[in-house]
Structures are given as C-alpha cells and as structure tokens.
Amino acid sequence: MNHGILLLLTDHARDPVLNAFALPGGFIAVHSGLLLAAQSESELASVLAHEIGHVAQRHIARMIGQQKQNSMIQLASIVLGALAGVSRVGGDAAMATMMGGTGLAIQRQLNFSRDAEREADRVGLQILRDGGFDTSGMVAFFGRLQSASRGFGDAVPPYLLTHPLTTERIADIQARIRDQRYKQRADNPDFQLIRARVRLLQNNTSQGIRDAQAYFESQLRQNTKMQIMVSKYGLAYAAYLQRSYDKAEGLLQEARAASQPMVPSILFTNLDIDIKLAKKQGAQALKEADAARKQFPLSRVVAHQYADALIEGQRNDVAVAYLRDQAQLYRHEVAVQDLLAKAYAAQGKQALQHMALAESYVLQGSLPAALEQLGIARKAPDATFYDQAMIDARERDLKEQWKDEMKETKGRG
Numbered sequence: 001m002n003h004g005i006l007l008l009l010t011d012h013a014r015d016p017v018l019n020a021f022a023l024p025g026g027f028i029a030v031h032s033g034l035l036l037a038a039q040s041e042s043e044l045a046s047v048l049a050h051e052i053g054h055v056a057q058r059h060i061a062r063m064i065g066q067q068k069q070n071s072m073i074q075l076a077s078i079v080l081g082a083l084a085g086v087s088r089v090g091g092d093a094a095m096a097t098m099m100g101g102t103g104l105a106i107q108r109q110l111n112f113s114r115d116a117e118r119e120a121d122r123v124g125l126q127i128l129r130d131g132g133f134d135t136s137g138m139v140a141f142f143g144r145l146q147s148a149s150r151g152f153g154d155a156v157p158p159y160l161l162t163h164p165l166t167t168e169r170i171a172d173i174q175a176r177i178r179d180q181r182y183k184q185r186a187d188n189p190d191f192q193l194i195r196a197r198v199r200l201l202q203n204n205t206s207q208g209i210r211d212a213q214a215y216f217e218s219q220l221r222q223n224t225k226m227q228i229m230v231s232k233y234g235l236a237y238a239a240y241l242q243r244s245y246d247k248a249e250g251l252l253q254e255a256r257a258a259s260q261p262m263v264p265s266i267l268f269t270n271l272d273i274d275i276k277l278a279k280k281q282g283a284q285a286l287k288e289a290d291a292a293r294k295q296f297p298l299s300r301v302v303a304h305q306y307a308d309a310l311i312e313g314q315r316n317d318v319a320v321a322y323l324r325d326q327a328q329l330y331r332h333e334v335a336v337q338d339l340l341a342k343a344y345a346a347q348g349k350q351a352l353q354h355m356a357l358a359e360s361y362v363l364q365g366s367l368p369a370a371l372e373q374l375g376i377a378r379k380a381p382d383a384t385f386y387d388q389a390m391i392d393a394r395e396r397d398l399k400e401q402w403k404d405e406m407k408e409t410k411g412r413g
C-alpha cells in the first residue's frame with residue numbers, strides 16, 4: 001500500500017481559480033489561484049493539511065468502496081492525462097482550461113460528507129501543528145475567504161463550493177486551537193518569490209504581464225525590504241518574459257541587493273541563468289550553472305539548466321554523458337529526455353534523438369506518439385544495427401503496453 005503524497009504543483013498548474021483538492025491515489029492538486037490567495041506559508045499549509053487529512057483518513061478510498069470503482073479510476077487517469085497534456089503544450093490556454101474543467105468534474109464526484117470534512121479539519125490541524133506551522137493560519141485564511149466570498153456573487157471559487165465556510169465550521173476550528181500557544185513563524189523568503197513568479201505564469205499574455213507589473217509597482221510603495229526584494233524580482237521576471245533581457249538583469253541585481261543579508265535565493269540564480277541562456281551567453285550561463293549545481297545539488301531546475309547551458313555552449317558530448325546519467329537517476333523526468341533529445345540533435349544524431357523523444361512521450365503517457373517517434377528513429381540514416389535492435393525491442397514492449405491499456409479501457413465501459 002502506497003501512502004505517499006504527491007503534490008502536483010508545477011508551472012503548468014496555472015489556473016487562476018482558487019482551488020485545491022485531493023484525488024484518488026493520494027494526489028493533491030493545487031491551483032495557482034490558491035497560492036496567490038494565501039498570504040503566508042501557514043495559510044497555504046492549512047489548506048494542504050486539510051486535503052492531506054482527506055488522504056490520511058482514506059476518505060476517497062472509502063467513497064470508492066461505495067461507488068463504482070471503475071468510474072473513479074477512469075476519472076483519475078483522465079486528470080493525470082490532462083496534466084501530462086498541459087505540461088507538454090506548455091502555455092496553451094485551451095489545454096489549461098480543459099484541465100480546470102476536468103478538475104471540476106472530478107471534484108463534483110468527490111464531494112465529501114460533512115462528517116468527512118470535519119474529520120479532515122481535525123486531522124489537518126494536527127498535521128499543521130506537527131509540521132511546525134502557525135495553526136491560526138487556518139482560521140485567518142478561512143476567515144478572509146469567508147468575508148471575500150460575499151463579493152464573489154455567482155463566481156464563487158470551487159474550493160468554497162465544496163468547503164462552505166460556515167460560521168459553525170470556523171468556530172469549530174477556533175475551539176480546537178484555543179488551548180494552543182500562538183506560534184510565530186517566519187516565512188521562507190522563497191515563498192513570496194514563488195508567488196511573484198506564479199502571478200506572472202498564471203497569465204503570461206502581454207496584458208497579463210502588464211497587470212502583474214502594475215501590481216508589483218504598487219507593492220514597491222510599501223517600501224519594506226521584503227517587498228522591494230519580491231517586487232523587483234517580479235519585475236525582473238516580467239522583463240525576462242518580455243524579452244527585455246538587459247532590463248531584467250538590472251532589476252534582478254536590485255532584487256539581490258535588497259535581499260542582503262539574507263541567504264541568496266535559488267530563484268535569483270535560476271532567473272540569472274535563464275537570462276544568460278536567452279542572451280546566448282553560453283559560456284557565462286555554463287559557469288553559473290556549474291557553480292549552482294554544486295551549491296544546490298538537489299535542485300532539479302538547476303540540473304536542467306546546467307544541461308541546457310552545456311548544449312548552448314556546444315559541449316554536447318559532456319551534455320549527453322551528464323543527461324544519460326540523469327536519466328538513470330531520475331527515470332520519470334520528461335525534461336531529462338527532452339534535453340537528451342536536444343543534445344543528440346545538436347550532435348546531429350537523428351536515431352538517438354528520436355529514441356529519446358519516444359521515451360519523453362512514454363513518460364507523458366502518450367504511447368501512440370512514442371511509437372511514431374520510434375518509427376522515425378528506425379528510418380533515420382544513422383540508425384546503427386544496434387539501434388535497430390533497441391528500437392525493435394522497445395516497440396514490442398510499448399505495443400504490448402498499449403494493447404493492455406486498450407483492454408482496460410474497454411473493460412471499464
């Protein structure tokens with residue numbers, strides 16, 4: 001039995017709708033809208049803790065026992081498929097909307113009983129406290145949502161539809177934390193930097209970026225060190241998205257200056273490398289990415305940037321060796337396979353490029369596209385006898401998998 005909890009929070013979960021929900025299989029989906037509405041880590045953690053409460057108490061599993069199991073599993077696979085699709089097309093708004101719609105469809109099926117909600121609140125508070133967060137964050141956030149909900153009219157966020165913030169519920173939570181000592185908790189500055197980034201990613205149309213810029217400018221007027229750092233970072237990222245790379249560099253310098261004497265954030269480093277890569281300053285990007293991967297050995301973003309910088313700097317042999325290593329260590333990362341394909345393409349190795357793309361599609365759950373890539377790889381003029389044998393074996397595997405998947409789908413109907 002797998003009790004792991006996987007948090008689906010990527011650049012691609014951009015949906016301005018305020019929502020979070022637990023899914024079958026221990027997944028918890030968080031919309032970017034929630035991240036922006038939460039004003040502290042404790043507030044965000046309180047919603048997550050509540051959803052983890054549903055998972056920990058096996059509310060979904062118990063519901064599945066009562067409902068048709070097949071329809072639930074099918075729903076879960078649709079959601080995961082949609083997420084994979086969104087991450088593939090990146091900024092495609094239509095796909096993102098579809099995902100939002102699918103999430104809503106799932107959530108309607110996952111309407112928990114009032115008892116289950118109360119239990120999730122109780123367990124969630126315990127989780128929140130054990131995690132070292134400020135438990136009053138739950139009351140503060142829910143209280144603010146409650147007063148805001150009066151202004152929503154017909155556009156009540158889905159989270160509030162499934163989690164009505166009745167006075168009774170808030171009083172219940174308040175009673176639970178009454179005996180606890182107030183726990184002051186300083187947020188990691190990265191939390192606010194991530195929110196600035198999400199604000200831009202959520203709507204990266206030119207109008208969306210201008211709106212975010214206006215917001216950051218207004219925040220600057222608060223004139224606290226933290227606000228200056230976060231707003232300058234937001235403005236730097238906005239300039240980067242607008243391809244004003246020199247301006248982005250200058251603003252990032254100002255954000256960094258305002259962050260002293262705090263520990264330098266990895267988000268500054270990430271943006272710095274992205275700017276260098278965009279400016280085609282391969283050598284400089286490589287130097288910084290190499291230093292960053294030593295400073296932040298666990299960061300996956302830095303690992304990807306390092307590989308990208310190697311390719312940009314035309315160190316393709318090193319890039320391929322590094323990425324093949326990474327592919328062994330991180331077998332489920334689509335980005336590693338995509339970068340490997342890019343490195344092979346830079347080397348002019350067509351068969352290997354399409355074999356890597358096939359693996360990328362497999363990881364995204366798209367077997368037909370993977371088989372198509374294998375077909376292209378087989379016909380590549382540089383496909384060696386050895387490559388052909390690998391392609392044949394992989395193709396047999398995938399066709400077998402595909403057949404099983406089709407059987408399962410039919411069995412469900």
Ligand SMILES: [Zn+2]
Pocket residue numbers: 050051054112117120162163
């Ligand atoms: Zn709930």
